[in-house]
Amino acid sequence: MSDDDLQSCPPDPTRRKFLLTTGTSVAASLAAAYVPVLANSAPGESEPAPPGARPTVDGAVPITLRINGKDHQLRIDPRTTLLDCIRETVALTGTKKGCDHGQCGACTVHVNGRRVNSCLTLALMHDGEEITTIEGLATPDALHPMQAAFVAHDGYQCGYCTSGQIMSAVALLKEPCGPDDAAVKELMSGNICRCGAYPNIVAAIQQVRKNA
Amino acid sequence: MHTFEFSRPKDAAAAIAGTAEAKTAQQGADMRFIAGGTTLIDLMKLNVETPSRLVDINRLPLDQIETTPDGGLKIGATARNSDLAHHPAVLRSYPVLSQAILSGASAQLRNMATTAGNLLQRTRCVYFRDPAMPCNKREPGTGCPAITGSNRTLAILGTSEHCIATNPSDMCVALAALEATIHVQGSKGSRAIPIGDFHLLPGSTPNRETVLEPGDLITHVTLLPPVAGSKQVYLKLRDRASYEFALASAAVVVTIAGGKVTRARIALGGVGTKPWRSPEAEAVLIGKTAGAANFRNAAEMAMRNAKPQSENKFKIELAKRCLAHALQMAATS
Numbered sequence A: 001m002s003d004d005d006l007q008s009c010p011p012d013p014t015r016r017k018f019l020l021t022t023g024t025s026v027a028a029s030l031a032a033a034y035v036p037v038l039a040n041s042a043p044g045e046s047e048p049a050p051p052g053a054r055p056t057v058d059g060a061v062p063i064t065l066r067i068n069g070k071d072h073q074l075r076i077d078p079r080t081t082l083l084d085c086i087r088e089t090v091a092l093t094g095t096k097k098g099c100d101h102g103q104c105g106a107c108t109v110h111v112n113g114r115r116v117n118s119c120l121t122l123a124l125m126h127d128g129e130e131i132t133t134i135e136g137l138a139t140p141d142a143l144h145p146m147q148a149a150f151v152a153h154d155g156y157q158c159g160y161c162t163s164g165q166i167m168s169a170v171a172l173l174k175e176p177c178g179p180d181d182a183a184v185k186e187l188m189s190g191n192i193c194r195c196g197a198y199p200n201i202v203a204a205i206q207q208v209r210k211n212a
Numbered sequence B: 001m002h003t004f005e006f007s008r009p010k011d012a013a014a015a016i017a018g019t020a021e022a023k024t025a026q027q028g029a030d031m032r033f034i035a036g037g038t039t040l041i042d043l044m045k046l047n048v049e050t051p052s053r054l055v056d057i058n059r060l061p062l063d064q065i066e067t068t069p070d071g072g073l074k075i076g077a078t079a080r081n082s083d084l085a086h087h088p089a090v091l092r093s094y095p096v097l098s099q100a101i102l103s104g105a106s107a108q109l110r111n112m113a114t115t116a117g118n119l120l121q122r123t124r125c126v127y128f129r130d131p132a133m134p135c136n137k138r139e140p141g142t143g144c145p146a147i148t149g150s151n152r153t154l155a156i157l158g159t160s161e162h163c164i165a166t167n168p169s170d171m172c173v174a175l176a177a178l179e180a181t182i183h184v185q186g187s188k189g190s191r192a193i194p195i196g197d198f199h200l201l202p203g204s205t206p207n208r209e210t211v212l213e214p215g216d217l218i219t220h221v222t223l224l225p226p227v228a229g230s231k232q233v234y235l236k237l238r239d240r241a242s243y244e245f246a247l248a249s250a251a252v253v254v255t256i257a258g259g260k261v262t263r264a265r266i267a268l269g270g271v272g273t274k275p276w277r278s279p280e281a282e283a284v285l286i287g288k289t290a291g292a293a294n295f296r297n298a299a300e301m302a303m304r305n306a307k308p309q310s311e312n313k314f315k316i317e318l319a320k321r322c323l324a325h326a327l328q329m330a331a332t333s
Helices: A004-005 A015-039 A082-089 A145-152 A164-171 A180-185 A200-212 B014-018 B040-045 B083-087 B088-093 B096-101 B107-112 B115-119 B171-179 B279-285 B290-304 B314-331
Strands: A063-065 A072-077 A108-111 A114-117 A129-132 B005-007 B031-034 B053-056 B065-067 B071-078 B181-188 B187-196 B217-223 B229-238 B248-257 B260-269
Touching: A072 A082, A114 A164, A145 A200, A164 A200, A164 B107, A164 B115, A180 A200, A180 B040, A200 B040, B014 B031, B014 B053, B014 B181, B031 B040, B053 B107, B065 B088, B065 B290, B071 B088, B083 B096, B083 B107, B083 B115, B088 B096, B096 B171, B096 B229, B096 B248, B115 B171, B115 B217, B171 B229, B171 B248, B171 B260, B229 B314, B248 B314, B260 B279, B260 B290, B260 B314, B279 B290, B290 B314
Parallel strands: A063 A129, B005 B053, B031 B053
Antiparallel strands: A063 A072, A108 A114, A108 A129, B065 B071, B071 B217, B181 B187, B181 B217, B229 B248, B248 B260
């Protein structure tokens, strides 16, 4: 990385802001390289994308996605999964991509209040539906009780599965679930934690259920 | 993932018209209905499914679950698995169906997966899921590497020299024991298909898994009125306690009077190339004492034609114990 690059970092270079900024520019440059292929146009025909520009593709379709209470007017490749749309198009990166095949739960979001694997559904199937991601659950100053309980019980280690775990756990509160730990484990089995924070995750969920 | 044209038809007729010109409704279909997407999107990412047209049926009014005038149940094609499993009528009269659904997948997947999609769930055979490998189901005539390869989880009933892929569904096993009927609307009209006739054995055409033809839209599934006093159990055995496909499972619906079995419906999962109803096991039980010895006899009969592969001989005894134990659970419930 050159000095120029370092100087272009935001004045408050938190890890999250730094990753978001660099992540976006990397995504934009990758997309710029990828667009001619998707657009089915001759090489060199398309102009390089200006910094920060959204990539456009031939065959893109307009949709309105309502995420965390805010409408996003988007044009997306029909193949875009809800997960990729949330992360790459809307740039809400709290939702994670793990296996990308519905086997790990890292991508869990709520659609109309119910938890789903966002990797196994197409964004354009959710035009007009109410989508909630981890960013929409609460604010950093006033955590959702489940987020606070995960902190209190140390319900994570590396943190990669955590947003999916919390989105699943919050949805579980409204689902039929027996009182004991075994019932919670069964209903949380779609969220894999490679670090093995399961006992603390179950404790966090049980605390929230008791206080509810 | 290959490119595709996406449409959202205004009604069932438009959905059917939108896919009626497809070359096949089976493996290699160029047009697909999409509902939950949990199988289809997964396989499209793997390039196992490469439809050029997707017809989204999620907004058609096919998601209702309602009791029928005769006291049975009508289950809409796009009713979500979670809604079906927790429906009061299912919990009350068809608990084996609720247990089977809740034993499968995860809470997230059950919120997405639909009745019709579950009927059309594809095998988890690793060779089928990997386009770099030969597979008679995916590409007819290329061979079946599973027969000499990784086959621990694959089928021991209904196999052929061309395919030993297991049907992975739990829901369908319960539907087989409940003798469900699948209702299909197509370009030539409507028809009702007993679940036993819906899935096909692989034979020499493992690429054909069901009797569906291009344009056929599953609209709903019906269940007969519940049998008064029947005991129902779904028992699933697997490598993990949760979120895993069955190595062996059993759905039993039995009626016991005066200590004797008067009616029995038995289906097995995890062991067959289709949801495996066992009329032989049922016949063994009728008029017999509801006890361990007869339950074991029924299990022996259910497995008498089992053909193990190099890695899954254990499934024969596992499936026998699974069925015998499920019957015991039902008898003592």
